[in-house]
Amino acid sequence: MLLAVDVGNTVISLGIYDGRELKAVWRISTDRRRTSDEYGLLFMNLLEHQGFTVSDVHAVAISSSVPPLVTVLEAMCHKYFRLKPLVVGPGTRTGVVIRCDNPREVGPDRIVIAAAVYEKYGGPAVVADFGTATIFDAISREGEYLGGVIAPGVAISVEALFQHAAKLPRIELVKPPSVLGRNTVHSMQSGVIFGFAGQVDALVERMTEQLGGPGAGVKVVATGDMAEVLAGETRSIQAVDPHLSLDGLRIIYERNRSRGER
Amino acid sequence: MLLALDVGNTNVTIGLYLDDELVATWRLASSRQATADEWGLHFLQLLKREGYSRYDISEAAMVSVVPPLNARLVEACKRYLGVPLMVLTSTHRSLRAVHYDNVAALGTDRLVNALAAWECYGRRRQRPTIAVDFGTATKLECVSADGEYLGGCIAPGIGISTEALARYAARLPRIELARPRQVIGKNVVAAMQAGIIYGFAGQADGLVTRLSREIAPHGPEPLVIATGGLARLVAAESKTIQIVDPHLTLEGVRLMYLKNREPE
Numbered sequence: 396m397l398l399a400v401d402v403g404n405t406v407i408s409l410g411i412y413d414g415r416e417l418k419a420v421w422r423i424s425t426d427r428r429r430t431s432d433e434y435g436l437l438f439m440n441l442l443e444h445q446g447f448t449v450s451d452v453h454a455v456a457i458s459s460s461v462p463p464l465v466t467v468l469e470a471m472c473h474k475y476f477r478l479k480p481l482v483v484g485p486g487t488r489t490g491v492v493i494r495c496d497n498p499r500e501v502g503p504d505r506i507v508i509a510a511a512v513y514e515k516y517g518g519p520a521v522v523a524d525f526g527t528a529t530i531f532d533a534i535s536r537e538g539e540y541l542g543g544v545i546a547p548g549v550a551i552s553v554e555a556l557f558q559h560a561a562k563l564p565r566i567e568l569v570k571p572p573s574v575l576g577r578n579t580v581h582s583m584q585s586g587v588i589f590g591f592a593g594q595v596d597a598l599v600e601r602m603t604e605q606l607g608g609p610g611a612g613v614k615v616v617a618t619g620d621m622a623e624v625l626a627g628e629t630r631s632i633q634a635v636d637p638h639l640s641l642d643g644l645r646i647i648y649e650r651n652r653s654r655g656e657r
Numbered sequence: 658m659l660l661a662l663d664v665g666n667t668n669v670t671i672g673l674y675l676d677d678e679l680v681a682t683w684r685l686a687s688s689r690q691a692t693a694d695e696w697g698l699h700f701l702q703l704l705k706r707e708g709y710s711r712y713d714i715s716e717a718a719m720v721s722v723v724p725p726l727n728a729r730l731v732e733a734c735k736r737y738l739g740v741p742l743m744v745l746t747s748t749h750r751s752l753r754a755v756h757y758d759n760v761a762a763l764g765t766d767r768l769v770n771a772l773a774a775w776e777c778y779g780r781r782r783q784r785p786t787i788a789v790d791f792g793t794a795t796k797l798e799c800v801s802a803d804g805e806y807l808g809g810c811i812a813p814g815i816g817i818s819t820e821a822l823a824r825y826a827a828r829l830p831r832i833e834l835a836r837p838r839q840v841i842g843k844n845v846v847a848a849m850q851a852g853i854i855y856g857f858a859g860q861a862d863g864l865v866t867r868l869s870r871e872i873a874p875h876g877p878e879p880l881v882i883a884t885g886g887l888a889r890l891v892a893a894e895s896k897t898i899q900i901v902d903p904h905l906t907l908e909g910v911r912l913m914y915l916k917n918r919e920p921e
Contacts, residue, residue, distance in 0.1 A: 460826075494843075496844040497844060500845060527825045528825075528826050528852075529852070531852070542847075542848065543848050544842055545829065545845070546856040547821060547852075547853070548825075551818070551825050552817070552818040554821065555817040555818055555820065556812075559667070559793050559814075560666050562764065563811070573871060574864070574867040574868050575809065577808045578757070578758040578759065579811070582809055582810050582811045583810075583812075585864070586795065586796075586810035586813075586864065589867050590795070590810065590861075591860065592863055593859045593864055593866070594857070595859070598840070598852065598859060601840040601851075602841055604840075605839060606841075
């Protein structure tokens with residue numbers, strides 16, 4: 396089975412695939428201080444807890460937005476899984492052509508998402524990925540990565556608001572009874588939920604315009620923590636796909652394996 | 658002359674009014690450390706630079722969202738300018754009705770923005786107003802066509818969200834807030850500029866559009882007035898903001914002060 400590891404700035408997502416089927420998913424916090432042994436023990440415990448063992452894992456694919464963790468996780472794979480992981484980076488055969496100023500600057504997480512959305516939905520497409528940042532990716536009709544948009548993420552923006560505004564309380568991120576807030580909590584819930592929905596719609600609509608307008612059949616897919624909550628409030632998101640990054644890692648792994656075997 | 662103070666979480670904005678004319682404005686950092694003496698000296702120096710003295714100041718009023726600063730500013734006005742500083746609160750007289758669950762808990766900064774937007778723009782045209790203040794938080798305030806406060810929204814502000822993004826995301830640089838050439842960024846800086854400029858315009862538009870449907874489903878459409886440091890930049894990309902008034906809050910302080918100058 397394949398273990399897919401997507402290292403984000405705040406969360407590491409893990410998924411185990413039996414062929415194309417995602418059997419289990421885990422999420423752990425990204426900790427830059429953890430050692431390879433600590434990650435090894437953590438991964439083994441998580442696998443065992445779901446009834447898997449180290450020997451079930453015959454391959455590991457990694458994408459990391461946190462460069463220092465790549466060597467830590469490579470060492471962990473050698474020691475605990477006795478294998479060399481596929482680390483998506485410059486030089487990896489991903490099947491995604493990058494049309495940007497400096498292709499090496501494009502994060503591996505973007506390429507993984509582009510590979511997944513093109514394989515699963517086709518192009519042209521826009522992906523809204525709600526993480527530490529909200530990242531919007533543009534994929535052409537031919538599956539090329541065209542670039543994107545980076546906006547402050549929902550959770551860190553809300554956290555910044557609590558830290559800076561002396562009089563504002565912490566709130567739960569749920570939809571309020573109306574847009575018009577008549578108390579502080581509802582005013583903030585409205586501002587956050589409907590404000591970010593507005594952010595998404597405005598950016599997706601502008602990107603769709605650049606990709607050929609409403610007639611071009613642009614697919615709009617959302618993924619990440621807040622995708623489910625926000626998608627219902629937007630008019631632009633057509634599908635929510637929580638495991639797009641893990642699927643992308645599986646797809647890129649398969650592309651490399653089949654070439655390697657030939 | 659009236660000295661109007663708007664104490665925000667990031668800045669203290671000060672306006673000097675000769676009757677209804679704003680003749681000078683200043684901005685200071687909302688330092689939590691500065692003492693009453695330091696504030697007082699700042700005031701005197703700023704006035705002097707513009708050719709005024711303490712004897713020109715006859716009245717002072719303030720709206721504040723940073724309670725720990727209030728007492729020091731009151732003392733500074735008393736000792737250095739010789740005038741009492743009226744600390745406006747949401748229970749003072751403002752709009753003809755304030756529809757809010759607990760009026761005392763409504764930020765006074767929000768109420769003065771609502772008051773100024775309606776008095777300066779909505780009243781004459783008999784239109785509802787939505788004031789959008791791009792500050793530490795982005796705050797929207799709705800007033801009906803007949804001048805009643807209806808409520809609003811509070812969203813994370815542009816500056817603090819952008820700062821948080823640079824702090825949390827290991828690979829992202831700090832950027833200049835400028836409009837990019839196109840929306841789909843071909844490099845990280847262009848991608849972030851698009852996300853911020855177009856994203857926050859979209860945040861404001863999304864909220865204004867939804868609020869308009871709730872407060873004026875059958876028209877007339879609300880007038881939308883933006884204020885705050887980044888209002889101009891965002892308004893240029895917004896589909897709903899019609900007016901940018903950088904001094905809306907100070908104007909609201911002046912208007913609310915006039916309504917409360919005489920005891921009830």
